[in-house]
Amino acid sequence: MAPTQDALYREIDLxxxxxxxxxxERERTKHVHRLHPxxxxxxxxxxxxxxxxxxxxxxxxxxxxxxxxTTLVQALESGHPATGLDVAAFNCLLMQVKTAAYNPFxxxxxVRDVLTRVEDAGPDDAPSAYLRRWxxxxxxxxxxxxxxxxxxxxxxxxxxxxxxxAARSARQTTHFxxxxxxxxxxxxxxxxxxxxxxxxxxxxxxFLRRYGLDTVARIKAFARVRARxxxxxxxxxxxxxxxxxxxxxxxITSPPYPGLIDYHEQHRYAYELLGLDDxxxxxxxxxxxxxxxxxxxxYCEGIADVFARIRETLEPGAPVLIVVNxxxxxxxxxxxxxxxxxxxxxxxxxxxxxGRRAGEYFEDVLLATAG
Numbered sequence: 001m002a003p004t005q006d007a008l009y010r011e012i013d014l015x016x017x018x019x020x021x022x023x024x025e026r027e028r029t030k031h032v033h034r035l036h037p038x039x040x041x042x043x044x045x046x047x048x049x050x051x052x053x054x055x056x057x058x059x060x061x062x063x064x065x066x067x068x069x070t071t072l073v074q075a076l077e078s079g080h081p082a083t084g085l086d087v088a089a090f091n092c093l094l095m096q097v098k099t100a101a102y103n104p105f106x107x108x109x110x111v112r113d114v115l116t117r118v119e120d121a122g123p124d125d126a127p128s129a130y131l132r133r134w135x136x137x138x139x140x141x142x143x144x145x146x147x148x149x150x151x152x153x154x155x156x157x158x159x160x161x162x163x164x165x166a167a168r169s170a171r172q173t174t175h176f177x178x179x180x181x182x183x184x185x186x187x188x189x190x191x192x193x194x195x196x197x198x199x200x201x202x203x204x205x206x207f208l209r210r211y212g213l214d215t216v217a218r219i220k221a222f223a224r225v226r227a228r229x230x231x232x233x234x235x236x237x238x239x240x241x242x243x244x245x246x247x248x249x250x251x252i253t254s255p256p257y258p259g260l261i262d263y264h265e266q267h268r269y270a271y272e273l274l275g276l277d278d279x280x281x282x283x284x285x286x287x288x289x290x291x292x293x294x295x296x297x298x299y300c301e302g303i304a305d306v307f308a309r310i311r312e313t314l315e316p317g318a319p320v321l322i323v324v325n326x327x328x329x330x331x332x333x334x335x336x337x338x339x340x341x342x343x344x345x346x347x348x349x350x351x352x353x354x355g356r357r358a359g360e361y362f363e364d365v366l367l368a369t370a371g
Contacts, residue, residue, distance in 0.1 A: 016348040023351060031221040031222040032222045033068075035161055037165075038094070044073065047071050050365065051075065060080060060246075062082070062083050063251070064310055065256060069234075076231070083233040084233070085239045085242065087238050087279050088263045089278070093270075094161060097161045099234070102219055102223065106154065110155050111213070111216050114149045115208065119205070121146070123141055123144035130268070134184055135170060135171060135204070136200070139203055143163065143170065143204050146208055158219070161215065162211050162215050164273065166204050167204070168269055169207045171201070174191065174193075185200045188200075238282045239309070246313030248310075249315050251321060252323075256286075258289075258299040263286075264278055264280035264286075299330075300333060307320070308339055311339050321368075322368065325364070340370060341370070345365070
């Protein structure tokens with residue numbers, strides 16, 4: 001018999017769980033957390049609560065699978081210096097833009113200046129096969145013209161993120177399938193998102209302007225709430241090999257799940273437009289490797305190797321907090337292999353009332369320590 005709702009909720013940590021009413025989307029995506037869509041990220045309020053509950057005040061924080069930088073951003077807001085590691089170049093670009101300090105007046109001036117000049121700029125080169133496949137002719141021209149104005153700009157990385165976000169929206173795909181489009185959509189279609197017939201996008205200029213101004217506004221909003229005197233260190237590379245730094249007062253991370261998301265393919269448009277270093281062969285749990293017994297074993301070995309290295313960088317008694325849906329029950333073995341002890345497991349309800357996903361969803365927060 002399925003448990004009643006009351007019985008189910010007695011087992012979860014309500015301080016780590018929020019309803020849609022308690023935590024609407026505008027709060028889950030506050031300030032720079034929505035500079036660019038990103039699959040698989042946790043809500044900033046979860047990081048904020050874990051920092052307050054488990055990490056000493058002002059202590060440096062590490063996220064070895066930093067993704068879009070949620071841990072880093074919330075650490076800075078809560079007064080903690082932070083280090084983020086990631087093997088995906090686009091993730092590191094996004095983190096750097098989110099966590100950097102800016103002169104807001106100079107930033108806004110440059111973004112507005114580029115937006116006014118893009119109509120007269122010429123494309124910097126011929127479109128690639130990928131761009132010809134996924135973008136209408138006018139969209140390609142506008143995206144490439146914007147790209148031609150980036151090099152040499154004071155805020156070039158901010159402009160690169162604006163370009164990537166516009167390129168994501170300007171692809172010729174259905175509006176309800178922006179996360180992982182399967183094939184280009186070039187004719188009108190019935191749109192499940194808008195409940196009407198829609199046409200595929202044929203221009204990118206309105207996206208460039210909208211996201212350019214939105215990016216400036218979000219960076220300004222974060223500047224008003226981030227703590228003074230702390231910063232973030234973003235390191236691009238395989239956490240099994242690069243310098244991790246330390247010592248750290250705590251780790252808050254959500255590792256990739258095996259066979260679920262290809263974090264390089266998710267942002268393919270950015271790699272194509274920006275010429276980013278593609279290291280998908282080093283990505284742990286990459287979707288194309290599947291969930292065979294061999295793939296799961298390699299995933300466990302890789303994750304354990306990362307946590308074993310992290311263990312050597314921790315202050316005495318520092319918590320390692322891992323947010324994961326461990327439906328395959330892999331993490332007991334991973335933690336043991338890494339020399340970490342599972343001290344406690346918190347279960348939380350995950351708000352999934354966005355997009356087209358439905359149904360109840362729960363995940364665990366594992367609290368581990370060295371030894």
